[in-house]
Amino acid sequence: MSQRPSTDFRGRPVVAITGIGVVTSLGQGIADNWAALTAGHTGIHTITRFPVDGLKTTFAGTIDFMASPQASASDRTHLLAQAAVREAIGEAELPLDDFGGPLFLAAPPVELEWPQRFALHDAGAAGNDFGYARMLRTAGAGDWAEAMRSAEFANPAARLQEEFGFRGLPITLSTACASGATAIQFGVEALRRGEADRVVVAGADGSVTAEALIRFSLLSALSTHNEEPEKASRPFSKNRDGFAMAEGAGALVLETLDAARARGAKVLGFLRGCGERADDFHRTRSKPDGSPAIAAVHAALADAGGDETGIGCINARGTSTPENDKMEYLSLHSVFGDRLHGIPVSSNKSMIGHTLTAAGAVEAIFSLLTIRNGVIPPTINHDMPDPAIPLDCVPNVCRSARVTTVLSNSFGFGGQNACLVIAAEPA
Amino acid sequence: MQATAVRSDNDVLVTGVGLLSCLGEGVDAHVARLSGPDSATPVVDNDRFAPFAVHPLPEIDWSRQIERRGDQRQMETWQRIGTYVAGLALEHAGLKGNEAACGAMDLVVAAGGGERDQAVDEMILGSDVSRDARGVLLNEKLSTELRPTLFLAQLSNLLAGNISIVHKVTGSSRTLMGEEGAGVSALATAVARLKSDQSTQALVGAAYNAEHPDMLLSFELGRHLHHGAWKPFRQRGADAGGGVIAGSGGAFLVLETRANASARGARALAEVTAVAGGQATRGRARADTLAGLLTRVGAGDAQIAFGCSSGAHGATAVESDALSRVAPDAAQRFHANLTGTMRDAQFVFGCALAAAFLGANASPAPFVTGEKAASGEADAIAVAVAGTLRGEGAALLRRC
Numbered sequence: 001m002s003q004r005p006s007t008d009f010r011g012r013p014v015v016a017i018t019g020i021g022v023v024t025s026l027g028q029g030i031a032d033n034w035a036a037l038t039a040g041h042t043g044i045h046t047i048t049r050f051p052v053d054g055l056k057t058t059f060a061g062t063i064d065f066m067a068s069p070q071a072s073a074s075d076r077t078h079l080l081a082q083a084a085v086r087e088a089i090g091e092a093e094l095p096l097d098d099f100g101g102p103l104f105l106a107a108p109p110v111e112l113e114w115p116q117r118f119a120l121h122d123a124g125a126a127g128n129d130f131g132y133a134r135m136l137r138t139a140g141a142g143d144w145a146e147a148m149r150s151a152e153f154a155n156p157a158a159r160l161q162e163e164f165g166f167r168g169l170p171i172t173l174s175t176a177c178a179s180g181a182t183a184i185q186f187g188v189e190a191l192r193r194g195e196a197d198r199v200v201v202a203g204a205d206g207s208v209t210a211e212a213l214i215r216f217s218l219l220s221a222l223s224t225h226n227e228e229p230e231k232a233s234r235p236f237s238k239n240r241d242g243f244a245m246a247e248g249a250g251a252l253v254l255e256t257l258d259a260a261r262a263r264g265a266k267v268l269g270f271l272r273g274c275g276e277r278a279d280d281f282h283r284t285r286s287k288p289d290g291s292p293a294i295a296a297v298h299a300a301l302a303d304a305g306g307d308e309t310g311i312g313c314i315n316a317r318g319t320s321t322p323e324n325d326k327m328e329y330l331s332l333h334s335v336f337g338d339r340l341h342g343i344p345v346s347s348n349k350s351m352i353g354h355t356l357t358a359a360g361a362v363e364a365i366f367s368l369l370t371i372r373n374g375v376i377p378p379t380i381n382h383d384m385p386d387p388a389i390p391l392d393c394v395p396n397v398c399r400s401a402r403v404t405t406v407l408s409n410s411f412g413f414g415g416q417n418a419c420l421v422i423a424a425e426p427a
Numbered sequence: 428m429q430a431t432a433v434r435s436d437n438d439v440l441v442t443g444v445g446l447l448s449c450l451g452e453g454v455d456a457h458v459a460r461l462s463g464p465d466s467a468t469p470v471v472d473n474d475r476f477a478p479f480a481v482h483p484l485p486e487i488d489w490s491r492q493i494e495r496r497g498d499q500r501q502m503e504t505w506q507r508i509g510t511y512v513a514g515l516a517l518e519h520a521g522l523k524g525n526e527a528a529c530g531a532m533d534l535v536v537a538a539g540g541g542e543r544d545q546a547v548d549e550m551i552l553g554s555d556v557s558r559d560a561r562g563v564l565l566n567e568k569l570s571t572e573l574r575p576t577l578f579l580a581q582l583s584n585l586l587a588g589n590i591s592i593v594h595k596v597t598g599s600s601r602t603l604m605g606e607e608g609a610g611v612s613a614l615a616t617a618v619a620r621l622k623s624d625q626s627t628q629a630l631v632g633a634a635y636n637a638e639h640p641d642m643l644l645s646f647e648l649g650r651h652l653h654h655g656a657w658k659p660f661r662q663r664g665a666d667a668g669g670g671v672i673a674g675s676g677g678a679f680l681v682l683e684t685r686a687n688a689s690a691r692g693a694r695a696l697a698e699v700t701a702v703a704g705g706q707a708t709r710g711r712a713r714a715d716t717l718a719g720l721l722t723r724v725g726a727g728d729a730q731i732a733f734g735c736s737s738g739a740h741g742a743t744a745v746e747s748d749a750l751s752r753v754a755p756d757a758a759q760r761f762h763a764n765l766t767g768t769m770r771d772a773q774f775v776f777g778c779a780l781a782a783a784f785l786g787a788n789a790s791p792a793p794f795v796t797g798e799k800a801a802s803g804e805a806d807a808i809a810v811a812v813a814g815t816l817r818g819e820g821a822a823l824l825r826r827c
Binding site for chain 1: 479501534538539540541543545548549551552553558561562563565566567569570573575576577578579581582583584585587588589591592595596597598599600601602603604605606608609611612615616619620623625640641643644645647648649650652654668704705706708814816817818819820
């Protein structure tokens with residue numbers, strides 16, 4: 001192991017993973033999540049955070065054990081990210097208050113929320129104005145710093161920067177459902193370009209509010225399996241009917257292998273390649289021929305210094321929407337050919353739901369754990385296979401397997417596709 | 428750091444600029460206006476959102492850059508501005524409609540969001556129900572009244588999505604968020620990718636719509652807006668609010684490696700020699716942080732400096748102080764005096780102005796009566812930003 005070269009096949013610094021941290025609706029921390037994930041548990045449940053009367057979908061993978069139900073999406077996102085980052089830096093045995101490298105955070109778009117809008121409006125009730133005019137007047141006349149904070153996009157990253165001692169201008173980014181993978185890609189590129197020796201990359205999403213849920217409902221994207229929410233997320237099943245919105249956070253410490261070795265860090269695995277490709281077809285639907293997703297997979301494989309023959313397992317995007325799962329199968333089949341049917345392709349989203357902005361980071365971590373622990377988490381709720389998607393999706397029960405290289409897919413609304421190759425050894 | 432630096436194939440050149448603001452559309456309109464006799468005359472609407480002034484969009488024929496009406500309808504104004512200005516930049520670079528080039532081009536966008544449906548929000552705010560019943564009211568009204576496509580028309584990463592759909596730019600797609608700092612990160616990301624051979628062409632930029640009460644509210648929550656009619660920065664007193672006047676508009680740059688630009692015979696307006704971002708934390712003074720960034724990008728010999736301050740009292744002082752320390756000879760110009768702040772687009776707009784002036788061999792006239800005149804044609808222009816609340820950034824552009 002000590003003979004590993006410090007640069008990859010293109011002469012770029014090898015990127016090592018030295019710390020990971022995660023929070024999902026299954027629990028907080030790597031140990032609890034992995035135990036629940038491999039046991040096939042679900043974190044999807046009926047929502048209690050806000051009234052669900054009149055909603056088409058009444059469940060989600062909310063995280064109710066960390067923040068108060070009144071917390072804003074921004075505060076909740078920050079709290080989830082903070083927990084994941086703390087675990088990752090702690091595991092990497094780096095200082096928790098002086099990390100000394102940059103932060104790349106995938107975070108959901110934020111805005112003023114309804115409780116704050118009502119409060120602003122109520123505060124001006126004595127005036128004879130109304131609506132936005134009134135809110136603008138009361139905003140200028142009072143102290144609404146907390147409301148302001150929750151509507152600033154830069155806020156969660158700025159708070160993390162202060163807490164953990166990140167360097168430079170922290171990056172906050174969004175590529176919708178690909179965001180977590182994009183954050184990792186940003187970090188990998190910074191290390192390869194020599195801009196830093198170590199980085200924290202994270203994706204966090206605590207944005208399950210009534211309005212967010214309704215907005216996805218209006219696009220017909222969510223499952224409406226309200227009677228049995230634990231069975232709602234059914235990736236690759238014939239009766240899949242949409243995704244389960246969920247919250248979560250994942251964080252990784254990435255270092256150049258040289259830097260990790262120099263400080264005697266334990267290397268957990270390698271971020272071997274990233275690939276991306278944007279779709280120009282439609283705002284929510286992918287190109288019928290799947291070419292952007294196919295190009296993203298190819299780009300990731302090439303960046304990792306290999307081809308499709310090196311992939312032992314695929315951590316699918318697998319959202320459980322009728323269209324997405326079909327397109328993912330078609331795209332993967334185009335890349336892997338009939339060899340695809342011999343590769344396990346599992347979807348963590350069957351258990352944790354779609355953690356949106358966080359998904360790419362959370363699923364990259366589960367991909368790494370698959371390699372480290374020799375266990376592939378199952379795709380649960382797989383009672384009715386879809387004959388049009390003949391995948392080995394590791395149905396319902398986890399599987400022991402020696403896996404050295406995982407492909408993790410993230411394809412997003414707005415056409416942003418990103419794929420990662422995570423491996424036990426560098427290229 | 429000097430003008431005599433060795434040329435490299437990976438130098439990052441600006442080969443296209445798209446600009447839109449209350450001052451007009453395109454490079455020529457902005458250079459003419461800002462170097463001419465009317466340079467210090469603002470275009471402002473003091474009444475529509477009184478007591479807040481805004482710098483409005485000029486009249487625009489959207490279909491010139493967004494051909495399909497169906498596409499136009501899928502975007503709120505800020506996305507439409509951005510998609511339009513991206514088209515201007517591609518056209519200026521001679522790459523519009525070049526599917527091979529656009530299909531390999533990086534796309535890096537700085538974006539916010541917002542522009543809610545005012546009527547729906549006000550219907551809900553005006554409903555006479557008890558506090559306890561508000562949750563159920565929200566479910567009912569939002570489910571029935573929200574336009575399904577509004578979500579996407581406001582979503583941060585969908586400006587990039589729309590640019591991919593309308594202009595077919597698909598090589599990569601990254602959306603940075605975080606107010607003024609997002610613009611710094613966007614430019615830094617694009618430049619770094621070009622310098623390290625990850626890409627040969629990039630489209631980078633941002634857009635902002637000030638003419639919406641929701642957008643004004645996002646500033647006023649922090650009491651940042653100036654109250655009352657327009658005045659130049661220095662006359663906006665602390666007794667009349669926070670100093671910010673917002674403006675609608677956007678800026679996009681086509682960046683290209685020197686090798687790629689030469690190979691296709693493209694005319695370059697300027698070289699972006701360096702970009703740096705930072706965030707003053709743990710008690711470090713913001714002006715010290717910004718001065719450090721300006722030094723790092725080599726701004727010392729700049730003859731002109733664009734400060735991208737939103738007009739917020741503290742931010743303008745930080746920029747002016749840092750620029751005076753690092754580039755003492757530079758004539759300072761704060762464009763938001765005339766265009767209003769475009770928040771996420773402010774920094775790229777400053778860089779686009781710098782490229783426009785370098786490319787035109789022109790110098791900006793005073794933006795406010797009495798400002799120091801710029802001495803002749805500039806070889807180097809520094810761009811500095813101190814965000815309304817946080818985030819500092821600097822860039823240096825040189826004649827090429």
